[in-house]
Amino acid sequence: MEKIYEMLIELHPEYDFKGNNGLIEEGILDSFDLVSLVTMLEEGFDVFIDALDILPENFASVDAIAKIIKKNGGAI
């Protein structure tokens, strides 16, 4: 989980991501961040995220991100 936090902080050092379940809804991550985050996650966890899985709900929180990494065979 720590690795996911590090990636999010790299994108937005100004936010406290802990316990936030509205990363997309609150506009903390926008569509441009999402593209960067997907690339970081794919490289950092050696996984591939299907284009149709790049959904707001899969990136709404650190837990949701961890879930999509695990679904694609990544180790958290």
Place this chain on the structure above:
Amino acid sequence: MKYNNLINNINTIRKQKGHLSNAFFAGSFLADSLNNGTLKGIDSEDLVLLIDEKPDLVRVYFYALERNSLQKVRLLLSNYNKPIIIDVVGKDPQARDLANILINCGFEEYSKFVRMVNDKPNMPKYLSNSKVEYANKYDKESIMALLYSEFDPLFAHIPSQSEIEQAINKNEITVVRDDKKIIGLTFFEMISSTNIMFRYFIVDEEFRKKGIGGDLLFYTFNSYPEAKYTLWVGTYNKAMQKYERLNFKHDGLVDYILKLKEN
């Protein structure tokens, strides 16, 4: 799903290290847009183009296996008789590099925008105390006319009548009138209660330097004092300096707008 092959090809390209793309779609948006025909796909082995055809232009998103794959863009789009536009949004130097690759494939830089953010706006000092009010459903056509009079449709992402209608219904357009004529407007998007994106901010040329722009911004800043504000501004004029005076700062994101050169 009728677009399965296209998605498979996009995924195949995305799996390759060094692939290139200017697309930033959520999966649901991509699926819906292909399903309802808003986006059309052109699929070749090492290049997928997603075409968003507008009345004035053709906007193109791509997934390319490598830089040479983009040499095919002109050929694949030869049936379109409208300006062909590609936006490259990102941070430099990556965005600049991708823009340069497209320039080597027959595109030219048409315009460049930067994104500015502001979480503590300075209130505008120059005001005229004009009456600012929310637009109503009868303003749709005047708003559209003002947008077209002020912005180049090739880069302004001018909204459709239905998008304007939705924004009016959500109280996302404020206007100032002279008699009944709209002479200034702000068109914003409430991403959340604390996150507002300014899409357009216009004062009719004839009514500038009177403080009307200040009134419009004051109204929004005052209505949502806790919000973070974001906007895109062209680097081709002095607007950027005006926004800096209001405490907007460039956040590093740039948008290179590239146009396919005519043969």
